[in-house]
Amino acid sequence: xxxxxxxxxxxxxxxxxxxxxxxxxxxxxxxxxxxxxxxxxxxxxxxxxxxxxxxxxxxxxxxxxxxxxxxxxxxxxxxxxxxxxxxxxxxxxxxxxxxxxxxxxxxxxxxxxxxxxxxxxxxxxxxxxxxxxxxxxxxxxxxxxxxxxxxxxxxxxxxxxxxxxxxxxxxxxxxxxxxxxxxxxxxxxxxxxxxxxxxxxxxxxxxxxxxxxxxxxxxxxxxxxxxxxxxxxxxxxxxxxxxxxxxxxxxxxxxxxxxxxxxxxxxxxxxxxxxxx
Amino acid sequence: xxxxxxxxxxxxxxxxxxxxxxxxxxxxxxxxxxxxxxxxxxxxxxxxxxxxxxxxxxxxxxxxxxxxxxxxxxxxxxxxxxxxxxxxxxxxxxxxxxxxxxxxxxxxxxxxxxxxxxxxxxxxxxxxxxxxxxxxxxxxxxxxxxxxxxxxxxxxxxxxxxxxxxxxxxxxxxxxxxxxxxxxxxxxxxxxxxxxxxxxxxxxxxxxxxxxxxxxxxxxxxxxxxxxxxxxxxxxxxxxxxxxxxxxxxxxxxxxxxxxxxxxxxxxxxxxxxxxxxxxxxxxxxxxxxxxxxxxxxxxxxxxxxxxxxxxxxxxxxxxxxxxxxxxxxxxxxxxxxxxxxxxxxxxxxxxxxxxxxxxxxxxxxxxxxxxxxxxxxxxxxxxxxxxxxxxxxxxxxxx
Numbered sequence: 112x113x114x115x116x117x118x119x120x121x122x123x124x125x126x127x128x129x130x131x132x133x134x135x136x137x138x139x140x141x142x143x144x145x146x147x148x149x150x151x152x153x154x155x156x157x158x159x160x161x162x163x164x165x166x167x168x169x170x171x172x173x174x175x176x177x178x179x180x181x182x183x184x185x186x187x188x189x190x191x192x193x194x195x196x197x198x199x200x201x202x203x204x205x206x207x208x209x210x211x212x213x214x215x216x217x218x219x220x221x222x223x224x225x226x227x228x229x230x231x232x233x234x235x236x237x238x239x240x241x242x243x244x245x246x247x248x249x250x251x252x253x254x255x256x257x258x259x260x261x262x263x264x265x266x267x268x269x270x271x272x273x274x275x276x277x278x279x280x281x282x283x284x285x286x287x288x289x290x291x292x293x294x295x296x297x298x299x300x301x302x303x304x305x306x307x308x309x310x311x312x313x314x315x316x317x318x319x320x321x322x323x324x325x326x327x328x329x330x331x332x333x334x335x336x337x338x339x340x341x342x343x344x345x346x347x348x349x350x351x352x353x354x355x356x357x358x359x360x361x362x363x364x365x366x367x368x369x370x371x372x373x374x375x376x377x378x379x380x381x382x383x384x385x386x387x388x
Numbered sequence: 389x390x391x392x393x394x395x396x397x398x399x400x401x402x403x404x405x406x407x408x409x410x411x412x413x414x415x416x417x418x419x420x421x422x423x424x425x426x427x428x429x430x431x432x433x434x435x436x437x438x439x440x441x442x443x444x445x446x447x448x449x450x451x452x453x454x455x456x457x458x459x460x461x462x463x464x465x466x467x468x469x470x471x472x473x474x475x476x477x478x479x480x481x482x483x484x485x486x487x488x489x490x491x492x493x494x495x496x497x498x499x500x501x502x503x504x505x506x507x508x509x510x511x512x513x514x515x516x517x518x519x520x521x522x523x524x525x526x527x528x529x530x531x532x533x534x535x536x537x538x539x540x541x542x543x544x545x546x547x548x549x550x551x552x553x554x555x556x557x558x559x560x561x562x563x564x565x566x567x568x569x570x571x572x573x574x575x576x577x578x579x580x581x582x583x584x585x586x587x588x589x590x591x592x593x594x595x596x597x598x599x600x601x602x603x604x605x606x607x608x609x610x611x612x613x614x615x616x617x618x619x620x621x622x623x624x625x626x627x628x629x630x631x632x633x634x635x636x637x638x639x640x641x642x643x644x645x646x647x648x649x650x651x652x653x654x655x656x657x658x659x660x661x662x663x664x665x666x667x668x669x670x671x672x673x674x675x676x677x678x679x680x681x682x683x684x685x686x687x688x689x690x691x692x693x694x695x696x697x698x699x700x701x702x703x704x705x706x707x708x709x710x711x712x713x714x715x716x717x718x719x720x721x722x723x724x725x726x727x728x729x730x731x732x733x734x735x736x737x738x739x740x741x742x743x744x745x746x747x748x749x750x751x752x753x754x755x756x757x758x759x760x761x762x763x764x765x766x767x768x769x770x771x772x773x774x775x776x777x778x779x780x781x782x783x784x785x786x787x788x
Contacts (some may be wrong), residue, residue, distance in 0.1 A: 179721055187721045188751065213752040213787030214723075216418065229648065231600065239527060241502040244644045246604055246651055246676060253684045253719040301679065381597070382493065382540050386486070388414070388453055 154274030154290040161314040162269045168344050170374040174367045179257050182358035188212075189255050196374045202268050204379040208387050209255075219387040221379060222247070226270045234386045240321040242381050251301025258330060258361040260301055262294075263321075270293055271279035276302050277306070282317050283335075285310035303331070313337075315345050323356075330354050340370050397449035412455035419448035423784045426530075426565075430776040434569050439645045441471040447481065457488035463531075467522070474561030474574075475521045488662075493538045498531035501549075502594065503606055505644040506670050508692050508711040508731065512640035512655045514608045515591060517555040524566060524760070530555045544596030551589040554579075554611045557631065568773035572617060573628040579611065580634045580661075587611050587635070595700040604642045612636040612662050636661035646718040650675050653692075661709045668704075672711070690714035708734045722748040736766035756783040 141166060177189040190353040195205040202224030209218045217237035224230040250262040272292040280289045287308040292317040294300035303326050314339055323329040336349040350363040377383065422445040425613035432439070445467040453459045463482035484497025501515040515532055522528035535550040555747040558573035581587040589610020596603055615631035622628045626773045640658040645652040656669035672692030680687050690713035711731045718724040729742040741763050746756040765775040 126517065181721065201555055212748060213418075213420075214754045214785070216787070229600070229646070231646070233602075239502055241504075242501045244651065246454075246645050246646050246649055246674075248649045249676065249678045249686070251679045252686060256684075256719055256721040256723060299678070377491065377540070380540065381595075381602075382538060384547060386457075386459070386488070386493075388451070388459070388717075 126138065143176060151274060152278045153276035154292070155269075155275065157288050157290055157293065157314070158269050158274050159307065161309055161316070162267070164314050166197060166199065166343065168249045168341060169371045170194070171368060172372055172374070173346075173365055173369070176364045176366070177257055177259075178362040178364070180360045181363075187256075191255075191256070192380065194372075194374055196376070196379065198376070202230065204376065206379055206384065206387055215255075217388075221381065221384040223266070223379070224265065224268060226268050230265070232382055233384055235387065240385070242384060248299050250296070250299045257357055258354045258364070262300060262302075263332070263352070263361055272305075279311075282308050282310075285312070285317060287311065287317060288314075313345055316347070328355055338368070340368060344370070356378070397683055414780070415451040416451040416453075417448070418451075419446065420785050420787045420788070422786075424781060425783075426779055426781045428565050428777060428779045430778060432565065433773075433776040435565070437565050438471040438563050441469055441475075443469040443475065445468060449482070459486045460484070461486070461711065472521070472561050472564035473520050474559065474564055477521065477558060479519065481529075482531055487684075489646065491538070491540050493536075494532065495536040498533050499536065500529055501534075501536065503604060503640065503642060504655055505602075505642045506655050506672055506692055507653070507674070507690055507713070508672075509670050509694050510655075511657045511668055511670055511694075512604070512642045514613055514638060514640070515549060515551070518558055521558040521560055521564070523644045525540060530558070544594055547593045547595075549589075549591040549593075551610060551754035552586070554585040554587060554589070554633070556585070556633075557613065557615060557693075559631075563625075565779065567577060568629070568770075570619065570627055570629045573601050573620070573622050573630055576620065576622070576628070577615070577631045577633065581611060585611075600647060601643065601645045604640075606640040606642075608636075608638045608640070611672050612638075612659075614662075618661060633668050636717050642762070649677070663698075666696070666698045668694070668698070670694040676715075684714065684719040686715075686717040686719060688712070688717070690715065693771075705733075705738070706731075710734055732770055733766065736768050737764045738766045738769040741743045752787045754785045754787075756785065757781070758783075 128324055129140050170183045172194045175191050175193060178189040179189070190210040190212065192208045193205060195203050198205055205222045207220040209215045219235040221233045222230055232245050232246050232247045234243050236243060244251070251260050254264055272294055275291045277289040277291055280287050287310050290307050290309070292301060294308065301323065302321050303324050304322045305314060306320040309316050317334055319332040320328060321330040330352055332350060332352045334350050337345045337347055339345050346365065346368055348365045352361045354360070420552045424443040424445065425440070425476065428438045443466070447463065447465045449463040451459065451461050461484055462484045464478070465479065465481045466478045467475060480498045482499055484495050484499045487494040502513055503515070504510050504512045510526060515534070516529035517532065518526040519525065519528040532551060532555060533553045536547065538545055538547045555576055556577050559574055560567040560573050579585070579587070587610060588606070591606065591608040593604060593606040611633050612635070615633050617629040618632050620628055620630040636659055638657055640657045642655045642656065643653065651674040653670040653673070654669070655763065656667065657667065658667045670692055672690065674688055674690045676686055676688040678686050693713040694709050694711070696704055696707045698707065709731055711729065713727055713729040716726045724747045726745040731740040741761040743759040744756070747755060748754050759779070761778045762771055762774050765772045
């Protein structure tokens with residue numbers, strides 16, 4: 112599959128190159144940019160549609176288990192709970208509560224994500240009963256030592272990327288859109304680009320490839336076990352991330368989704384962070 | 389007042405114990421056991437002090453959550469120490485009932501509250517007494533009986549505290565290290581207030597978030613947590629230090645701000661009632677480099693400065709000091725991290741080096757190593773007392 116996509120991309124690039132070479136320079140330049148603008152626009156429109164379909168949940172709570180596996184196959188487990196809500200004109204608010212391993216039990220992370228600019232983040236340290244503001248710039252850092260980074264798990268605000276439509280592809284029996292996104296915050300993101308496969312019927316994400324800043328393939332994410340909630344919202348329940356450069360893997364297993372649980376902004380302030388259990 | 393809080397807490401506790409079978413309630417019992425070994429490589433400066441100690445600390449937490457968001461908690465703590473009887477002690481870290489209202493919260497019973505922003509010295513934090521025998525940094529606190537009301541509004545949080553019973557600071561005993569030539573005799577503690585430990589202290593705090601800034605303003609009126617140590621004699625006629633707890637008023641302000649990779653922190657206090665009025669302030673930053681050398685590792689740099697306008701006779705070693713730290717986080721499966729710190733007095737040659745490292749062992753244990761070196765100790769600085777007290781501490785924590 113990968114090879115076919117690569118071939119297709121290369122063929123398309125070659126075609127473009129040929130077209131460009133055949134045209135006089137004064138005509139070629141505007142044409143090339145308008146072609147690029149088209150694929151950009153298409154990419155953005157797909158991302159926006161996927162975002163539109165994934166939103167409107169209001170609020171939800173869920174549980175997640177992480178299974179970290181090193182190259183030798185040694186496993187390590189983490190359990191966390193997540194509460195999140197959408198806000199009117201800004202990014203989502205979320206509360207992440209750590210249940211295991213035992214030494215981090217009771218630690219909680221509050222995030223107010225923003226459509227533009229840095230997110231606000233606070234960490235609650237139960238041993239000291241202390242709420243500490245932390246820098247949200249740590250996008251490329253490993254989340255709890257896993258192969259998922261903060262930016263992989265954070266609220267995906269479409270404004271934080273630029274997009275390019277790559278074409279169509281078939282994956283696991285789904286006709287998919289392939290698109291590429293580029294982080295606008297180049298300095299703090301761990302990626303140069305991310306290639307995504309979304310099915311054309313429901314705009315669900317099935318696969319992503321992450322390229323590091325040296326443009327080498329870093330990680331591949333595959334997703335599955337989608338379940339529909341509130342008639343329209345699809346939620347993934349299994350995510351598998353492989354780091355090709357280290358051989359390490361992480362599985363994420365989501366469970367116990369509850370939607371519209373009447374969470375409000377009162378459940379996402381520093382006081383609620385302190386009493387989160 | 390004390391009686392009233394005791395009664396309310398007892399009623400709440402009984403309610404909590406008998407209601408645990410109800411639907412929607414969550415009961416949790418967690419805890420940990422810490423095995424600690426401390427080694428002091430230099431022979432002691434004062435008589436009776438030991439070169440090493442082994443110690444076991446147990447902490448348990450029984451939590452009961454109600455569907456309404458209210459909860460009750462009982463958290464006893466006990467330490468057994470092989471060489472210093474003063475370190476062998478018991479405390480209720482928490483024993484309270486927490487009521488969650490529509491936009492307010494009420495805690496009644498023994499609880500812990502943290503105020504402040506900086507990493508090395510904690511000026512503003514005053515509600516709970518330091519459990520000094522636990523650690524030198526004062527981050528371990530004794531449980532404080534309180535009635536604590538927090539009103540949460542869009543424009544900030546207003547909190548009021550009634551503190552009906554005073555907790556005395558713990559001090560190392562005759563056999564303990566990290567003390568001066570005279571042992572502090574806590575049994576003779578004296579108070580400025582005629583009510584002694586039963587003086588009702590009050591405190592208030594306003595805190596809010598403005599953009600990327602967290603701000604807190606606090607006021608405390610009551611028995612000072614930090615005693616003035618005066619010389620006296622004990623029943624056997626030996627010279628000792630006697631803690632004197634004055635009535636003080638302390639105004640505090642704390643600030644933390646995130647600006648990209650930079651975190652800015654500051655705390656300042658103004659205290660009156662303890663000899664002459666004085667002010668103290670600490671400011672600092674934390675800057676983190678993420679993904680060091682294209683790895684998952686982070687390296688954080690911490691820089692803080694403290695100024696305290698009290699003269700040298702007072703118990704603080706931090707009068708005009710610069711602190712710097714490097715925090716190395718591996719971001720690996722075992723959560724390995726290392727913090728190396730240096731505290732330099734700017735007026736005398738005193739220099740302290742600290743090292744703290746920790747790493748998870750399997751899924752439910754952790755090892756922590758702490759080392760403190762009093763590299764240079766000026767006779768004009770209270771750290772002079774600790775000149776032979778360099779130590780290495782290893783702790784194994786097992787969670788259950």
